[in-house]
Amino acid sequence: MLREKYEIRIESIGGFGANLIGKLLGEIGAVHMGMEAQSFASYGSEKRGSPVKGYVRYSKDEIRINAPVREPDLLALFKLSLAEKENTLAGISESTDVVINTDLSFEETADKIKLPSCRLWILDAMGIAVECGARLNIVMLGAMIKASGFIPLEYAEEVVKNTVGARYPDKLTSNLMALKMGYSRAEMKEMNTKYKAEKYKDTQRAMGYDNGTIGGVNTVFANSVTNDLQGCREGFLPHFIREKCIDCALCDSTCPDMVFQFKDGVNMGMDLYHCKGCLRCVEICPTAALVQAKEGEYDDNIGNIYLKDKDFSFTEIGENSWVDSESYNNMT
Ligand code: SF4
Ligand code: SF4
Known part of the structure; x- marks a missing residue:
């Protein structure tokens, strides 16, 4: 049953398709449910691997604001580790439905991210996506509409047909299956935890024209300025x-x-410091010398460098290897 207003915040990572899910939810509200609806996203560097927040609002009246959703009725975390970032869990209360992609149990999830009391929904969305050969975001959409308690599954199927079906007809069946599995496998438990809910903190500009370091160097770890993505690459x-x-x-x-x-x-x-996990190399490799792996699956290629010759040092081709290497100079 729809309240006077309903607000959703999606916490995700560039490349996971959270923006599309926000748009689909907006379309469901406006086109299929006859409500006023709003959907927009805020990005960091607008690059794969960077945190992304999506906001959706439904209302029976005109929506006159265009601000972040600070106290969501429904909060979705596409990746558990996002919880460490500021504001990810902010504004939730005992009545908030929190949907998390995780293969941990309810209690393990809550303890790992210090989750305040809420209605927690969990599912292994990544596992389902792999099982179906579909996108993680569609699995999460299924779970989110179930958690909402009022968005009918048929409307979600309709918008998925109109978007995924129109653009990638060969992927429609697998994505519809993923949607239904997300819907059916999401499980809820009312969590009463010891962790305190935090208020949403409006973002202060970390670095701008009036307070940036001289030379404009962004010294914050994991960013697209230094192209060091190891801290934010996920999946x-x-x-x-x-x-x-x-x-x-x-x-x-x-x-x-x-x-x-x-x-x-x-x-x-x-040199995996610079890898954003797009997996284009896996697709193109003719001999399957590159395969898709879960982050953390192999000890020897996580975080930094996988090398043929373990004694090989990037100093041989320059301190800043990716600038001085043969690859960069088009010598390969
Ligand atoms: S190494 Fe592969 S997965 Fe990483 S950024 Fe390059 S193409 Fe994408
Ligand atoms: S160089 Fe090796 S890893 Fe790269 S595409 Fe060719 S076979 Fe695959």
């Missing part, structure tokens, strides 16, 4: 199997971030 990474590599360099010409390190025509491995 999947490529895993390199050197034995299968034929050094064709297709990965190198495909990778938008010059992750691959070639020396004397040989693919030495990846």
